[in-house]
Amino acid sequence: MEFFERFAIPHPSPMIYASMVAIALVTIAIAVGITYFKKWGYLWSEWLTTTDHKRIGIMYIISALLMLFRGGADAVMMRLQTAVPENAFLDAQHYNEVFTTHGVVMIIFMAMAFIIGLMNFVIPLQIGARDVAFPRLNALSFWLYFAGAMLFNISFVIGGSPDAGWTNYYPLANNEFSPSVGVNYYNWALQISGIGTLMTGINFIVTILKMRAPGMTLMKMPMFVWSGLITNVIIVFAFPVLTIALLMGTFDRQLGTFFFATTDGGMDMMWANLFWIWGHPEVYILILPAFGIYSQIISTFSERNLYGYKSMVASMVLISLLSFLVWLHHFFTMGQGALTNSIFSVTTMAIAVPTGIKIFNWLLTMWKGKIRFTTPMMYSIAFIPLFTIGGVTGVMLGIASADYQYHNTMFLVAHFHNVIIPGVVFAMIAGLIYWWPKMFGFMLNEKIGKWAFWFITVGFCFSFFPMYITGLDGQARRMYTYSESTGFGPLNMLSFFGAGLMAIGFAVLVYNIYYSFRKSPRNIGDDPWNGGRSLEWATHNPVPEYNFAVTPHVISSEALWDQKKRGHQIFRDKIEKIHMPNNTGWPIMVAGLFFVFGFSFIFNIWAGVILSAIAIFGFMGYRSFEKDDGRYISVEEIKETEDKFGGANK
Amino acid sequence: MKFKWIVLTFMITIATVLAGCEPLLVLDPKGPQAETTANVIWISIITMAVIVIVVIAMLVNMLVKYRASKQPVDYEPPHIEGNPIVEGIIVGIPILIVAFLSVVSVMSTYAVEGTPEGYEEQEPLVIYASSSNWKWHFSYPEQDIETVNYLFIPTNQAIEFRLYSHGTISSFWIPQLAGQKYAMADMVNTLNVVAEEPGEYVGRNANFNGEGFAENTFNVTAMPHDEFDTWIEEIHETADPLTEEKFTELLEPGHLGLMTFTGTHQDFKPAPEGENGGHDHGAPKENDTESDSDGNSHDEHSESEETDHSNH
Incomplete structure (x- = not known):
């Protein structure tokens, strides 16, 4: 026992x-x-067992939606607890676990998975490829992410959830102050899914650099592909830092080292530095693909080419470089003195310049356009002012002296939700609705979609704008309760009301999927938005397994638009047999072993650790000697599929 | 169109809240450091509001003028590449704004990190503020007294807080007097503060440090110098001395009310500065700076919570 x-x-x-x-x-x-x-x-x-990038993308998105509801339930619990002073709905310990898991789930298991899911589905289509460069590795990435997510999500029923905040600062996170296995869960769940993310990064860099359609030079890639390329470069540089930091944390907690201890030569401040050297670029890993999505959507529904393509690319490159030079602004208050803080303050505010360029470029894309208010476009339009507010409050936080007053308060919480929700979450919903017909062959209902939009947007404003005010009034973040005399009550109640509206909005969004699955027409053609410009809209809905019957030819970032308006011929080759990767059960099994490994390590069950490690190496050895040359789809089969979509792809 | 309504709702909410309540703590400074930050915050709010308004105005203009329902059915939007002049403007103006705010940031950061203006000549009063789960210990070495969870300070007097922790990272924050700074176990941070108006202020730990975080607050009372001196004398007459044994007991995780002692714990458990610092790896250490608190005894705070720390 x-x-x-x-x-x-x-x-x-x-x-x-x-x-x-x-x-x-x-x-x-x-x-x-x-x-x-x-x-x-x-x-x-x-x-x-699939290795199809489209199905892996869809599995990522389904998992991300599940995590959205898990993290959303945490959020509603937090807002309910703080809606009135001295509330006894959650006790301090439970509240601490809830905000910790909310942060980790939303950033690592929801937002990351959602953007990687969309990149998986869309990028190979936009560059005219049949799959990613390493399809089996891609499946392994997904299953490692999934193993990590499941590991994290069982923590609250087996052994206890982490409770040291998603930032997990030491010494709070060491054994002395966090004696339960919660932080072990944090270390291993993030570690395992982080390995998957790193593989995704390598996979997509190679895919984008090596597998573009003939004619697609780097400066002729659709903007979402550009954002994907830069994002994955950031992933490859940032994630190893997290890997090492988590490993050092594991060593401290489970193997008796003192890396982040305050004695014996350890240094707690090193964790904060390592965490944010990964953590700040992580923010841009999330937001750059979102920028890419908005660029596509705004251009499509303004019926205009994207304004300032070159400056869009340049600004993303600049943002990616700057993202590694600002991490210290997460702890201006750690006492590094005026000089260091001033330097990081200036680099932080400098990011506003390339971001501002992008905002104005989107506005100028609408200029002289023909704007249609579809649901994805509504999210994109709402994004511009809301993200601007989030961005300028970021500049305010970047002023070091003022940050001494904002740090650790609800003002900060309001700011980062103000950039992440209208920035990332709106983009993911908009992207999902926009590319939904490509995934499933029918459109989501526009009317219900707009209802969801209004609930989510208005709910967002009510939830987070009051926090700017309570923050300036001295409400620290992460307090499970407050006394009535502080006067924080009414505004927190308003936040809870907003959270309720958002919850309704997301429920409507899910209902829309169910409703449209039942009711939406299926014969929607290849270009259901009637304005698609880039290559993905040149193939069928839903996309056949092989993506394009023949290799497309491209002369600009808007291949389909060229075909529509300039007489460009995308498909000119004869149908030939297509080489595709085989399905394989190897990735899911290896990820399962990683789950066992992580779980055993969390509870110090060393026999399980050793056996699963041996099995993982065994699987890797087997893979090294395995011969799998893939398979071919025959010309007849392709022709049959193409005929089903109403004529060969010519 | 709808953004007008959203923005309007937002403005009205702010206006009602601001009109109905006392001024927000951070924007109601009672000392030069907090005044500097409050001014910086106002400057940045105004600058940023201009940007937000310009963006919203441009957006509304685009949406009104170029919506599909306003265009002829056969209207085909032109193909427009970037324009160097336009792009120069959208790069140049943000650079100017950021440059302006950078100057503000650097100057104000140096200002709040240093001794407040006009108090450079004064010998600062040194107070060690150290945190333990979930209390604040204030040592007045010159006055040779120590308090728990409350702070008496003389007005118009430069005060140098030396911050450190007996365990987790906490953040020492008195919003109306100065911005916050971390208190950590392996080094001492310095925070310069002056209170210019007598009164009661809220202080708290702003950095999450576990179960008792929400109640990890302290009271600050600022008073004229002579009252402060009288208070010190009274303590020397009435309070008990702080023994090492007693202090070890105080460090146990939990909450305590307000307490007063003569003597300070600096005598037997000095702050982690100089040769006692956590990163002074050269010299052999005489004192172990790590707290001996027991991480498992989390649940005793409810019975020892005696005071309401609210200050409004």
Whole structure:
């Protein structure tokens, strides 16, 4: 029995027990359902073992949506707890776990997965490729991410969730102050999914550099591809820092080292530095693809080419360089003195210049355009003023002296939600709706989509604008409660109201998927928005397995527009047999072993650690000697598919 | 169009809130350091508001003028590449704004990090402020007294807080007097503060440090110099001396009310500065600066919580 005691939760509550039961019931229901409908075989052969970038992208997006609801539930709990002074809905420990998991889930398992999902689906289509450069590695990336996400999400029912904030500062995160296994979960869940992210970074850099369609030079890539390229370069430079920092944390907590200790030559401040050397570029890993998505959508629905293409690219390159030079602004208050703070203050504010260029370029893209208010365009339009507000408050935070007053307050919380929600989340929703017909072959209902938009946008304003005010009034972040005399009550209630509106908005969004799945027409043609400009709109909806029947030819970043308006011929070659990668169960099995490895390590079960490590190396050895040359899709099969879409792709 | 409404709602919300309540703490400074930051905040708010208004105005203009319903059906938008002059303007103006704010930032950062203007001649009063889970210990070495969770300071007197921690990283913050700074276990940070008006101020730890974080507050009372001296004398007459044993007890995780002692813990457990610093790797250490608190005894704070720290 002693062995099992370690899995008990240190701070049980009826809510956690209820969640345990719910998780068990849902798992059983899903398993029974799949068995009843005899879908195990389909699931295994079509999805779990797939190496198709489109299906991997869709699996990323489904996982990200699940995580959005997990993190969203955390958010609503937090706003409910702080809606009135001295609320007793959550106790301090539970609240600490909730805001920690909210941060980690939203950044690592929701936003990262969502942008990687969209990049997976869209980038090969936009560059006219059949898949990514390393399809099997891509599947492994996804399953490692999924293993990490699952590991993190079981923490609250097995052993206890991390409770040291998503920033996980030492010495708070060491054994003395965080004795439960929560921070071990943090270390291993992030480590495992981080390895997957790093592989994605390498995979996409190679894909974009090596697999573009004939004629597509770097300066003729659609803007989303450019943003993807730069993002993945940032990933490759930033993630190794996280890997090492997490490893040092694991050593400190589980193997008795003193890297981040305050004694014996350790230094707690080193964690803060390493964390933010990864953490700040991470912000741009999220926002640059969002910028790419907005560039595509605004251009499509203004029926104009993107204004200032070259300056858009240049500003992204500049942002990526600057993103590595500003990490210290996350702790101006650590006492490094006026000179150091001044330098980082100036580099921080400098990022506003390339970002400003982008805002004006989007505005000038609308200039002389023909603007259609579709749902993706509504999100993009709302993004511009809301993100500007988030951006300028970022500049305010970048003024070091003033940051001494904003730091650790609700003002900061308002700021980063103000950039992440209208910046990243709106972009992901807009991108999902925009490319939805490419994924599934039908459109999402516009009317319901706009209802969701209004709930989410108005809810956002009510949730986060009041926090700027309470922050300036001295409300620190991460307080589970406050006394009535502070006067924070009414504005926090307003935030809770906004959170409620947002929750309704997301529910409407999901309902829209269900509704449109049932009701939307399926014969929508290749260009359902009736204004597609880049290459992905030149193939069918939903996209066939091989993406393009013949290799496309490109003369600008807007291949389809050239075909529509300038008589350019995208497809001119004869149909030939197509080389495609085979499905494989190898990635999901290796990721499963990583899950066992991580879980065992978290609980110091060394036998499990050693056995799973040996098995992982065994799988890698097997892979090294495996011969898998892929397979060919025959010309007849291609012609048959093309005929189904109404004529060969000519 | 809708942005007008959103912005309007926002403005009205702000206006009602600002009109209905006392001024926001950060914008209601009572000392030169907080006044500098409050001024910087106002300058930045105004500059930034101009940018936001310009962007919104441009956006509304584009949406009104170039919406599809306003255009002829056969209107085909032109193909427009970037224009060097336009792009020069959209690069140049942000650079000017950022340059202006950079000057503001650098000057004000040097100002708030240094001794406040007009107090350079004064010998500062040194107070060690150290945090333990979840309390603040204030040592007055010159006066030879120590308090817990409350601070008495003389007005119009330069005060040099030396901040450190007996465990987790915390952040010492009195919004109406100065911005915050971290208190850490392996080094001492210095914060220069002057209070120019007598009164009661809220102070708190702003950096999350575990279960008792929300109640990790302290009271600050600023008073004229003679009252402060009387207070010191009273303490020397009435309070008990702080022993090492007693101090070890105080460091246990939990909450305490307001407490007063004669003597300071600096005598037997000095701050991590100079040869006692956490990064002074050369010399052999005499004192172990790590706290001996026990991470498992988290749940005793409820019974020892005696005071309401609210100050409004």
